Amino acid sequence: MDQHPLPTAVLSRLREATSPRLVWYGPDGRIELSGRVFDNWVAKTANLLVEELDAEAGTRVQLDLPVHWKSLVWALACWQVGAVLVPPPAPPGTDPGPASGADLVVTSAEREVAPPAVQVAVALGALALRWPAPLPAGAVDYAAEVRSYGDYFADAVAQDASTVLFDSAGPADPLTVAGLNRLYAAVPEPAGVVLLGADTSLTRALAAALAVWSVDGTLIVVHPEVPITQSLLDGERVGARAAFAPDAG
Numbered sequence: 001m002d003q004h005p006l007p008t009a010v011l012s013r014l015r016e017a018t019s020p021r022l023v024w025y026g027p028d029g030r031i032e033l034s035g036r037v038f039d040n041w042v043a044k045t046a047n048l049l050v051e052e053l054d055a056e057a058g059t060r061v062q063l064d065l066p067v068h069w070k071s072l073v074w075a076l077a078c079w080q081v082g083a084v085l086v087p088p089p090a091p092p093g094t095d096p097g098p099a100s101g102a103d104l105v106v107t108s109a110e111r112e113v114a115p116p117a118v119q120v121a122v123a124l125g126a127l128a129l130r131w132p133a134p135l136p137a138g139a140v141d142y143a144a145e146v147r148s149y150g151d152y153f154a155d156a157v158a159q160d161a162s163t164v165l166f167d168s169a170g171p172a173d174p175l176t177v178a179g180l181n182r183l184y185a186a187v188p189e190p191a192g193v194v195l196l197g198a199d200t201s202l203t204r205a206l207a208a209a210l211a212v213w214s215v216d217g218t219l220i221v222v223h224p225e226v227p228i229t230q231s232l233l234d235g236e237r238v239g240a241r242a243a244f245a246p247d248a249g
Contacts, residue, residue, distance in 0.1 A: 057082030
C-alpha cells in the first residue's frame with residue numbers, strides 16, 4: 001500500500017480497472033462494481049455536485065448515510081471536487097439535529113434541512129430510480145438526477161497527505177488524508193479480496209477502501225442484516241477481513 005494513497009490517485013487507478021473493485025451485499029441483493037463503473041458513478045456525482053449544487057473546494061457536505069456503496073461514491077465525489085465532509089449530528093437516519101454548518105446535507109432519511117443548507121435525498125434501494133416519498137421543498141432527488149451527468153470529471157482538485165477530508169465541526173482536529181490512512185492497520189496483499197462489515201463507521205469504511213483499492217484489491221461490503229456465511233466467503237474468495245488500528249474511531 002502506498003504510504004498515503006490519495007483519493008484522486010486511487011480513482012485514477014480504478015478508472016482503468018474492468019475487474020470487480022467493490023461488491024455490496026444488501027438486503028435487496030448483491031451488486032458488483034468494476035473499478036471503471038465505480039469511477040463513473042463518482043464522476044457523475046461530482047458533476048452533479050458542481051453543476052447542480054454549486055459545490056467547490058471548501059464546500060461543507062454532511063453525509064447522513066449508512067455505510068453503503070452509494071455513501072462510498074458520495075465521499076469520493078466530494079473529495080474530487082475539494083469538498084470537506086462533516087459528520088451527521090447523530091447516527092445516520094436518526095434525530096435530524098442541526099446541519100453542523102453544512103452547505104449540503106446528503107441523506108437517506110426522511111428529514112427536512114433548514115436553509116440555507118441544500119438537501120440531497122439518496123434512495124438506497126438497488127433498483128431505486130427516484131426518492132420513494134414526497135421530497136421536501138428545494139430538495140434534490142439524487143437517483144432521479146445523477147444518471148444525466150457525465151461519466152468523467154475533468155477538474156479534480158489537487159491533493160496531498162495534508163488535505164483535509166473530514167472536519168469535525170468541534171474540538172477534534174480535522175482528519176487529513178494521512179490521518180485517514182492511519183486508521184487502517186493491515187496492508188492487504190496486491191489484488192486481494194477484503195471483507196468489511198457495514199456495521200462500522202463511514203470513516204473506517206473509506207480508510208479500508210483506499211487501502212484495498214491502492215493495491216488493486218476488491219472490497220466486499222456486507223450490510224448488517226446479511227449473514228456472512230462460509231458460502232459467501234468462499235464464493236467471493238475472501239482472503240482477509242478489514243483490520244483497523246487499535247485507536248481508530
